[in-house]
Amino acid sequence: MGAGLRPTREGDITFAKDEPFQLEAGAALQPVSIRYAIYGELNAHPENTILVCHALSGSARAADWWPEMFGAVFDLSRDCVICTNMLGSCYGSTGPTSINPATGRPYGPNFPLVSVGDVVRTQARVLDELGVKRLRTAIGASIGGMQALQWAVDYPDRVGHCIAIGAAPLSAMGLALNHLQRKAILLDPKYQGGRYPDEKQPAEGLGLARAIAMCSYKSAELFGERYARKPNRNGEDPLQSLHARFDVAGYLDYQGEKFVQRFDANSYLVISKLMDTFDLSRGYASEQEALQRITAHVSLIGISSDWLFPPEDVRELAERIDAAGASCDYTEFDSAHGHDGFLAEVDAIAAVVNGRFDARRLAGGKKSSRAIVCS
DSSP, rough: TTHHHOOOOOEEEEEEESEEEOTTTEEEEEEEEEEEEESOOTTTSSTTEEEOOOOTOOOSSSHSSSSTHHHTTOOOOOOOEEEEOOTTTTTSSSSTTTTETTTTEEEEOOOOOOOOHHHHHHHHHHHHHEEEEEEHHHEEEEHHHHHHHHHHHGGGGGGGEEEEESSSSOOHHHHHHHHHHHHHTTTTTGGGOOOOTTTTTHHHHHHHHHHHHHHHOOOHHHHHHHTOOBBOOSOOOOOTTOOOOOOOOHHHHHHHHHTTTTTOOHHHHHHHHHHHHHOTTTSSOOOHHHHTTOOHHHHHHETTTOOOSSSHHHHHHHHHHHTTOOOOOEEEOOSSSSSGHHHHHHHHHHHHHOOOOTTTTEOOOOOSSSSOOOO
């Protein structure tokens, strides 16, 4: 249903015109503009508003990148789905490609560090402007799941159900991979200290960063099944030339080339760092104090083959939420797609979201004495 679905309404909301928007890292932005898209009718059914939070390279147009969720999970005859473009992105919201009013030039490398908490506060401002006081559900995967969790902590009276898929504080391995991705961009001579012309992106560095990321989004099982040790499909022979590729290398290069055409290198730096710094204890005395604020029901979903956000990390976060006294369930589903399972296994996600657990698709897991439920 979602393929080709256009928003009922989309636009930009600008705020912080008179007073700067303070960021958690200490800098400020003035003004701030956030791109949003609405699917369905706003306020047609009270308490049926769903906030979809996108991952690293998504946009406000949720039906463009998560089309299968519309119909399988989101019923637009009842639900109103809202998605905002993340602060720091390059799809309409204030970010490195935006004009800095202080200089009249794009922010570029001078765009300040932003946090998941900053992103959520901009979303709250947008919902205020739209007249949405409470969300039935905040849902997202990866960085989007981080946002959904931050909503549950920072705005406990505004969220009924928090659903986070493949999301937890990033492990040392995840931090290492993100570091290498940023280094790939920074070491590209065309990066030019972040002041590259629009038409001359640091394509090699950004493409390599995306290729590294794609390795973390997939699983060894999936790569083995799809590519194995086959030569690249264009006929290259890796046994005859240093530069001839195997099929998996051709796939990674292709993904990098596609990504360069649609994303900005400075935005990639900002958002990957935002991913690194996600920590629910930020701004609170401890993580436990933050989790004790939650009044929403929390559903955490782990993906069996996800090694960027291993399911055990997601399960352990669910256990900490449960120990803090919040209502929480954890479900893990089997998938060979790795972290990208949240895009590929929508029927399994729909089963969790709608409370229909399919034992043939979902992997068993550890249960706690209270609310950690695995089907």
